[in-house]
Amino acid sequence: MSAPCDLCGADDLRAYVTDMYAHAGAHYDLHRCGRCSLVQVRPAPSEEAIASLYDDDYFDEDYDSCLSADSYFDSFDRLLERYGRLLDRIEARAPVGSLFEIGCAGGYFLKLARDRGWKVRGIEITEIGARHARETLGLDVERRAFPDPSLPEERFDVVYMGHVLEHVRSPAAAIEATTRLVRPGGLLVVEVPTYVDSVYFRTLRLGLPVLRGLGLDASGLLRALKFPAEGETLSPYHLYEFRVRTLRRLLERFGYEWLEAESRVPKPDGLAEARGALNRALSLAFDALDQGALRLGLPGGNVSVIARLRADSEG
Numbered sequence: 182m183s184a185p186c187d188l189c190g191a192d193d194l195r196a197y198v199t200d201m202y203a204h205a206g207a208h209y210d211l212h213r214c215g216r217c218s219l220v221q222v223r224p225a226p227s228e229e230a231i232a233s234l235y236d237d238d239y240f241d242e243d244y245d246s247c248l249s250a251d252s253y254f255d256s257f258d259r260l261l262e263r264y265g266r267l268l269d270r271i272e273a274r275a276p277v278g279s280l281f282e283i284g285c286a287g288g289y290f291l292k293l294a295r296d297r298g299w300k301v302r303g304i305e306i307t308e309i310g311a312r313h314a315r316e317t318l319g320l321d322v323e324r325r326a327f328p329d330p331s332l333p334e335e336r337f338d339v340v341y342m343g344h345v346l347e348h349v350r351s352p353a354a355a356i357e358a359t360t361r362l363v364r365p366g367g368l369l370v371v372e373v374p375t376y377v378d379s380v381y382f383r384t385l386r387l388g389l390p391v392l393r394g395l396g397l398d399a400s401g402l403l404r405a406l407k408f409p410a411e412g413e414t415l416s417p418y419h420l421y422e423f424r425v426r427t428l429r430r431l432l433e434r435f436g437y438e439w440l441e442a443e444s445r446v447p448k449p450d451g452l453a454e455a456r457g458a459l460n461r462a463l464s465l466a467f468d469a470l471d472q473g474a475l476r477l478g479l480p481g482g483n484v485s486v487i488a489r490l491r492a493d494s495e496g
């Protein structure tokens with residue numbers, strides 16, 4: 182029993198990583214499409230399994246892909262720099278106008294955008310995130326999944342979805358649905374992790390016995406890099422793994438023109454604060470890889486893309 186590839190429809194999935202995730206007694210593999218190379222979780226988790234992943238602990242557990250020990254709600258200062266840079270890039274391409282965020286978590290990006298003059302709205306799947314955005318920040322945010330056919334008919338100059346696409350059951354259905362939210366000629370901004378389908382992940386996997394021997398399990402670094410210790414598991418929060426090429430193909434399929442992409446190598450918080458020669462060396466290595474991704478176009482651990490909905494596109 183296999184479902185065809187969500188991106189290209191081919192029925193040609195091949196094992197990429199076996200036993201990557203486990204949740205509620207079930208085990209999950211990653212498969213790669215032989216035609217378009219999109220990586221997808223198989224078997225697809227049930228609706229109940231997915232619903233149970235997004236309870237109130239979500240922002241303590243998976244938020245920021247385990248890179249930070251802090252909860253999202255304690256991370257405003259750290260996020261400000263990242264969000265500010267993204268808004269700089271958006272504002273270089275579009276005058277300040279209306280902005281909609283899909284999956285806005287506790288609303289910090291929307292708050293920053295509002296402070297800079299944008300008229301903002303958003304949706305968020307978790308109750309705790311939506312409530313924080315509404316009650317603490319006073320934002321116009323509804324608790325909703327995406328896609329949601331009952332979303333009001335309104336078009337926005339900019340639609341942003343950061344670290345959402347890898348969580349949804351069908352990225353193709355999600356991107357198709359964004360074409361009814363972005364005004365023709367408007368911008369779609371998408372950020373996804375690209376780490377698990379990268380040379381970094383594959384190389385670390387090969388070197389795992391050596392890394393364990395160095396004692397990195399104890400520092401929590403390997404878990405942040407998606408290699409849990411013996412007896413621990415990761416949950417299938419990410420149903421898809423992208424690389425720049427698969428994301429581009431997905432956006433172009435639904436009428437978007439690819440304008441720019443910025444790859445980065447985010448550093449786990451633990452390393453930034455860690456002491457000891459090995460950790461300092463690793464911290465410098467992360468910085469070097471990040472600069473390589475940013476300035477030289479080398480592969481990164483995540484990518485943020487700005488695309489324009491073609492004016493002749495039918496939504």
Ligand SMILES: [Zn+2]
Nearest residue numbers: 186189214217
């Ligand atoms: Zn495919």
